Amino acid sequence: MQAELNLTLNVGRPAACTIVMARGAVQNLAEIITSPPSRRAIWVADATVQAAVGNVVDTALRRVFGTVDVITIERGERAKTLAGFGFLIEELERLRADRRTTIFAVGGGSTTDAVGFAASSYLRGIPYVCLPTTLTAQVDAAIGGKVAVNTTAAKNAVGAFYHPSHVIIDPALLPVQLEIPDRDGLAEITKVATISDGALFARLESLPTGGHPAPRVLDELISRAVMAKLALLTKDPFEAELDRLLNFGHETAHALEKALGHGIRHGPAVAIGIAAATRISVDRRLLGEAEGRRVGNLLGRLALPVSIDIDKAAEQRFADALRQVMLVRAGSLRVVLPTRIGHGVIAPAVTIEELTTSIRGVVR
Ligand SMILES: NC(=O)c1ccc[n+]([C@@H]2O[C@H](COP(=O)([O-])OP(=O)(O)OC[C@H]3O[C@@H](n4cnc5c(N)ncnc54)[C@H](O)[C@@H]3O)[C@@H](O)[C@H]2O)c1
Incomplete structure (x- = not known):
């Protein structure tokens, strides 16, 4: 075959995903996110996670970023729906997030899945960082770049492979004791x-x-x-x-x-x-x-x-x-x-x- 064009493009996006696991990692965010694309960050979490780790996360982000906003989503699977996806996109628009804004998904697997999927499609893809706060999310959901929301017919029916720029695993963010459901x-x-x-x-x-x-x-x-x-x-x-x-x-x-x-x-x-x-x-x-x-x-x-x-x-x-x-x-x-x-x-x-x-x- 005589091809007019025969190119292999490196289309991996983002080009790399850094995974850091350390107790207290969030307190040392500046050592991990060394060159943020801008001084703007938005973190996304449900009300329970905000009550549990919000102070620590917000303080850490403010040490690295000049402007920090928060989006409150529903808990668990309720955030991981088409409606939850629409809400996230509209909130990102309302806050005028752009490609230089760093989005932080703070929570369990439902949050990292839903925020990752929104990040994969908003403005055709913006960077995001995972701060998993459940054991399932720390060892599984935040790793591998699989992001999705559910439809009424099926779990994870709409999704993408879209890695975060960073996965920051800080066991200090886990619930104090590994009670059910975190077990x-x-x-x-x-x-x-x-x-x-x-x-x-x-x-x-x-x-x-x-x-x-x-x-x-x-x-x-x-x-x-x-x-x-x-x-x-x-x-x-x-x-x-x-x-x-x-x-x-x-x-x-x-x-x-x-x-x-x-x-x-x-x-x-x-x-x-x-x-x-x-x-x-x-x-x-x-x-x-x-x-x-x-x-x-x-x-x-x-x-x-x-x-x-x-x-x-x-x-x-x-x-x-x-x-x-x-x-x-x-x-x-x-x-x-x-x-x-x-x-x-x-x-x-x-x-x-x-x-x-x-x-x-x-x-x-
Ligand atoms: N993408 C993947 O590869 C992958 C892998 C495994 C699981 N998953 C998905 O992950 C989801 C399950 O995730 P999950 O088990 O983390 O639960 P979840 O995200 O559905 O819910 C976690 C619950 O725990 C609460 N919570 C989270 N962190 C807390 C903290 N530090 N202290 C107190 N409460 C806290 C939240 O408010 C929420 O109500 C499922 O939707 C599953 O499909 C995805």
């Missing part, structure tokens, strides 16, 4: 440990049953979980493989969340998904029984559920949601199964019946 982040750490980092799994096993990890231990867990996620992401940054290992536990979790609506949080749903996939793996003799027990015991130790009883109607909705997943994956339900602690495979042809039975805590 949910431990489910995401268990996910990444089970399928890709056996040493991290063993470290989790050394935590006190149902207790709160000491700050030093928590910091270590966060750093290790972020590194484990990044190692898996480097191989598939744009999710070319819909069924990548990072979906471990999530095939079931998303279907359960859809079947039960707001009746279950993401963290417990992921824990049940991890336990269900583990049972199937043991049943198929892909994973030894002793290792299977280790996964169940760890979830129990972290005070996370390993099974759920749902009624017939919910079971039908669960099956329907799984069928939708099957459509996306060209007719085959492919589920990530652990093969030994720290390793997993994407197993083809897992049946809806297998998953429906295994979420109850039994197999076949």
